[in-house]
Amino acid sequence: MKFGVVIFPGSNCDRDMIDALRNDMQQEVVELWHKDSSLPNFSKEDCVVLPGGFSYGDYLRCGAIASQSPIMQAIKEHANNGGKVLGVCNGFQILCESGLLPGALLMNDTQKFECKNVFLKKQSSTAPITKTIKDAVLQIPIAHGEGRYQADDAIIAQLKANDQILFTYCDADGSVSNVTNPNGTIDYIAGICNAGKNVFGMMPHPERATNAILGNIDGTQIFESLILN
Amino acid sequence: MSLYTAHINVMPLTELLDPQGKAVNDSLHKLGFQAIQGIRIGKHITLQIEAASAEEAKQVAEDACKKLLYNAVMEQYEIVIS
Numbered sequence: 001m002k003f004g005v006v007i008f009p010g011s012n013c014d015r016d017m018i019d020a021l022r023n024d025m026q027q028e029v030v031e032l033w034h035k036d037s038s039l040p041n042f043s044k045e046d047c048v049v050l051p052g053g054f055s056y057g058d059y060l061r062c063g064a065i066a067s068q069s070p071i072m073q074a075i076k077e078h079a080n081n082g083g084k085v086l087g088v089c090n091g092f093q094i095l096c097e098s099g100l101l102p103g104a105l106l107m108n109d110t111q112k113f114e115c116k117n118v119f120l121k122k123q124s125s126t127a128p129i130t131k132t133i134k135d136a137v138l139q140i141p142i143a144h145g146e147g148r149y150q151a152d153d154a155i156i157a158q159l160k161a162n163d164q165i166l167f168t169y170c171d172a173d174g175s176v177s178n179v180t181n182p183n184g185t186i187d188y189i190a191g192i193c194n195a196g197k198n199v200f201g202m203m204p205h206p207e208r209a210t211n212a213i214l215g216n217i218d219g220t221q222i223f224e225s226l227i228l229n
Numbered sequence: 230m231s232l233y234t235a236h237i238n239v240m241p242l243t244e245l246l247d248p249q250g251k252a253v254n255d256s257l258h259k260l261g262f263q264a265i266q267g268i269r270i271g272k273h274i275t276l277q278i279e280a281a282s283a284e285e286a287k288q289v290a291e292d293a294c295k296k297l298l299y300n301a302v303m304e305q306y307e308i309v310i311s
Contacts, residue, residue: 061300068297097300104302111248150245150302184246 001227002028004039005049006075008066013052013089013205020207021049025223034069039078044198047084047226048075050091052143052205062105062146063093072098085199086129086226089144092191092201101194101201102159103151105144109184113145117216118182120190120204121170126163127193128229129200129222137174138167138218140204142190147183147203149192159192166191166202200226233278233286236309239299240271274298283310 003021007014014031022029030040032048034055039048055066066072072094079085079100087095095101108114120138124130151159159165168188170176176188183203191202206219241247250268257265276293280286290308299306 060298064297064300096302104300106245106303107248109246109248111252148246152302 001045001047002030002042003047003049004030004032004042005051006032006034006071007051008034008053008055008069010055010057011051011053011090013207016205017049017051017088017207020210020219021223024210024220025227027223027227032071034066034071036071036074038074039071042078042083044078044081044083047086048078050075050085050087050094051207052089052091055090055094058146061097063090063095063097066090066094067097076100079194079199082196082198084128084226087199087201088205088207089147089203092203093146095199095201100199101192102155103149103192105146105203106148106150107146108144108148108182110182113143114147114182115141115143116182117141118190118204119170119172119174119180120167121174121176123165123168124163124193124197127166127197127200129193129226130166131229132225133221135218135221137170137172138221139172139209139216140206140218140222141208141216142182142204144183144203147185149185149189149203151186156186158195159189162195164193164195164197165189166193166200167204230279230281233280233283234311235276235278235286235290236311237274237276237290237294237298237306238271239274239294239304239306241269242303242305243269245303271304286310
């Protein structure tokens with residue numbers, strides 16, 4: 001398995017993602033450019049990663065213009081063939097804008113850019129990215145202005161019925177309450193996957209929590225699960 | 230062929246919270262505009278379109294909205310051609 005991290009103009013978490021995967025997780029990583037029109041020797045076991053940042057300056061809507069980049073057509077084909085795709089923060093927004101994931105990410109109801117550590121409760125027991133996470137509660141940082149997940153009732157019901165909700169925000173003890181909802185997201189949703197369980201989107205940044213020197217290695221459990229499954 | 234202008238208003242869906250509108254509303258209240266009861270903030274987009282008719286220009290604008298300019302999950306739009 002190898003990872004391909006896509007760099008868009010305005011990406012700013014690409015180096016963090018590459019460093020976390022290459023040096024902390026000891027994985028083969030290739031850097032991909034948004035103007036590439038194909039993925040070099042990618043099989044369905046390989047994972048494309050859309051990193052966080054402000055692709056195209058968040059012009060029009062977060063992720064809207066990046067979703068039309070040349071490489072996105074190749075990523076859609078990879079995903080439709082069962083290949084893995086992970087979008088973190090702006091990457092999650094891009095996946096929603098491209099139609100690979102349902103719904104959209106709206107401006108936080110707090111009217112603030114939220115940059116802090118939060119607790120996440122693992123929800124999906126069947127998605128590769130959460131399947132073998134050991135701890136029920138992980139501490140992972142968020143850093144976003146538009147993280148309020150929105151989708152209609154039918155989609156939310158489908159996400160729940162198909163075990164597609166990856167993580168919800170919670171307290172340190174794993175309980176969900178109003179206090180812990182950092183952005184007004186529906187049902188405390190922090191991350192989801194598609195029906196095929198090969199496309200994953202999450203607002204929190206696991207790549208910022210993979211090295212003891214940063215004081216937090218909870219993110220390694222997320223990547224380990226993705227690599228193992 | 231003539232050059233038409235499409236005036237497009239993209240607004241957040243009425244049932245969804247508009248944090249930007251809420252923040253500006255609070256700010257205007259601080260300035261004494263107590264009569265203002267609510268603000269919603271969207272985008273105004275103009276397109277210059279070369280087309281054979283106003284109908285054709287409107288169709289181009291509609292297609293542009295559906296493909297990129299608005300997101301049905303969070304917004305609605307209206308087009309006026311001049």
